[in-house]
Amino acid sequence: MTTTKPAQLTADVAVVGAGLSGLVAARRLVRQGHSVVVLEADDRAGGRLYxxxxxxxxxxxxGGQWVGKLHTRMFELLEELGLKxxxxxxxGKTIYLRRGKRRTYGGTIPPLGPVALLDFAQAQFRLERMAATVPAEVPWRARKATEWDSTTLGYWLDKHCRSAEARHLFELGLSLVFAESSSQVSLLKALHQIGTSGGVEFMMNTADGxxxxxxxGGTQAVADAIAAELGDRVRLGSPVTSIEQDSRGALVRSAGAEVRCGRVIVAMTPGDAAWIDFLPPLPTRRAKLQRVWRNGGxxxxxxxxxxxxxxxxxxxxxxxxxxxxxxxxxxxxxxxxxxxxxxxxxxxxxxxxxxxxxxxxxxxxxxxxxxxxxxxxxxxxxxxxxxxxxxxxWIAEPWISGVAGLRTPGVLTNYTDATTAAVGRVHWAGAETSAEFESYMEGAVRAAERAVAEVVAQGVDVPR
The missing domain is CATH 3.90.660.10 (Polyamine Oxidase; Chain A, domain 2)
Incomplete structure (x- = not known):
């Protein structure tokens, strides 16, 4: 049996992961004159765009498909790519069916009973008032961060929703955002998401939402357009096995290529990055974060x-x-x-x-x-x-563990900035690392921009 030796490549920056965030980061770097290699484990580019x-x-x-009016970076990207x-x-009318009773309605608000409607409004007001006190960049520094991160969104809704109908509507809308039951989501995480993603109505609505x-052509067209622009800089079927770094540079090893580079951007969820060996080992907080991280499926x-x-x-x-x-x-x-x-x-x-x-x-x-x-x-x-x-x-994907970062209780306050804090020459991107619109396509683009800014600010000195 013969084996193919990995290609030996050199680049200013190696990007690990050809999802939306990794592709946008690579495109931004190339447009600034840097050499880039993108290593993707799967046999296609796009990640959670499918x-x-x-x-x-x-x-x-x-996979991800919708864009709202607040998603300004996504609209800018679509315009740059020439996508419509x-x-x-x-x-027409929307159907509302509960307990066997079917009704139709126009507009954005389901025909809740008067008690449920008032109950939904008061709970929404409370959530958004609390969310306004959570700092976007450092949510773990909120005044009640420890209290809110020690409980779940579901527990809070159980305690503060008086009507089962209002409680059901919150569960339906917010569990779609996190791809998981509200009983699994930290209340602090939910408040941060509400405060940085446009509020409850924007997150849950279609019109104006x-x-x-x-x-x-579908959002896969976004990934395909960027991958075509990057050309042979994108290496598919190349799962990264290790990242080694020292004062001179970094070496990224994968099944298809070994890349010597000055900087690395890992555009993966923290849980997926746990499959990579890092030398020297990652700091304790980052390593533990990767072990406890969960995405909704x-x-x-x-x-x-x-x-x-x-x-x-x-x-x-x-x-x-x-x-x-x-x-x-x-x-x-x-x-x-x-x-x-x-x-x-x-x-x-x-x-x-x-x-x-x-x-x-x-x-x-x-x-x-x-x-x-x-x-x-x-x-x-x-x-x-x-x-x-x-x-x-998105439950049994070999290279992607779920669709949205849900952050169970304790993750934000225990691991604080470990999601984004650079480790030497390694920087982190991916939708879950964005301070705003986390887990949205908008968040993926913003995370890529932040990671690129970090790389450029630190400078790229490629080992020769």
Whole structure:
């Protein structure tokens, strides 16, 4: 048996990870005149940007997909790349179904009962008032940081929501942000996210919210455009095994290449970076952070139809429910309506009254059948007549452990700035390292910009 010897390369900067943050960092560096090599473990670039093929040239995003008006860096990037956007479809009525009662409504606020509506408003006011006291760059220095980081968002909601309906709506909206039950998320982390991501309404809404806009061709097109611009600087199928550094430079070893460089940007979640050996060893706080880090895991599921038949009923394809699978449904059809696509999310744990058995969690056919059943209840028997079922699971990815940094209690106050603090010549990027819009595509871009600024400020002296 013959083995291929890794290519021996030299660059100013090695970027580990070709997700959105790593690609943006590499592109920024190249445009500033630096030589770059990007090492990616997978056989494609894009990380958590992933298109699903719905047939006839139509796609549905399997990963990150929405951009809101506050996501200014993303809009700037899309303009630079020449990519077009279009609004998420909202024309028509939204379905609200709870405890078997189905209603439709216009606008952004579900038809909650008066008690639930007031309850939601008071809890939102309290959360946003607390969030305003959490410093964006140093949330662990908030006056009540220790108290808030010792409990969960779910516990706080249980204590302060008087109505089950309001509690359910918070669980639905915020668990989508963290891809996990609110019972797993530090209250301090949730407050920081609310304060730095536009507030509760922006995070949860489509119109004038974080889900307002989509990218023509899907967000995989963003990664593909940057990767094409970078060309052979991107090395796929090259999982990094070790990073060695000393006063002269760094050596990054991977399956496909060994790169001698002046600086390294690791654009991965802290949990995924734990697979890399660092020499000398990482500082204790960073090493422990990588061991305790968790990302939320979920699946995006889609049913593809010949046309968006629900629009003929005056519906916009959106639904907010307490059904087993279709808690939150959105119309993910292409802008010309040439196919109809309904999308929902399936997490990994029961929460807020959502309960799944192991069959649904572990069997694709069971998930499809359960999803169809829910959509029939929402949209009628036409929902049975689908062309194909698509899903993307972020639970069992070999190189990516989940989709959103949720930060369990104690992580922020115990490990403080270990997420972003450079270790010698190693700098950290990735959506989870952004002080604003963490875990959003906007956060990925901002994290890349910060890491590049650090590298440029420190200077790049390549070992020769």
């Amino acid at each position: 298109n699903l093929d719905a047939g006839d040239g139509v796609i549905s995003e399997g 956007t279009f609004p998420t479809h909202t024309e 974080a889900q307002e806009t989509r990218v023509a 979920e699946r995006k599921v889609c049913l593809v139809y010949r046309r968006p038949f629900w629009r003929e009923q005056g519906l916009n394809g959106s639904a907010v429910t307490d059904l087993p699978i279709a808690h939150y449904v959105v119309d993910n059809s292409p802008p010309d309506g040439s196919k109809g696509i309904l999308l929902a999310f399936i997490g990994t744990a029961a929460s807020g009254g959502f309960h799944w058995d192991d069959t649904i969690l572990d069997d694709k056919d069971a998930r499809r059948d359960a999803f169809v059943k829910d959509l029939v209840e929402l949209f009628g028997p036409q929902a049975r007549d689908f062309e194909q079922y698509l899903e993307k699971s």
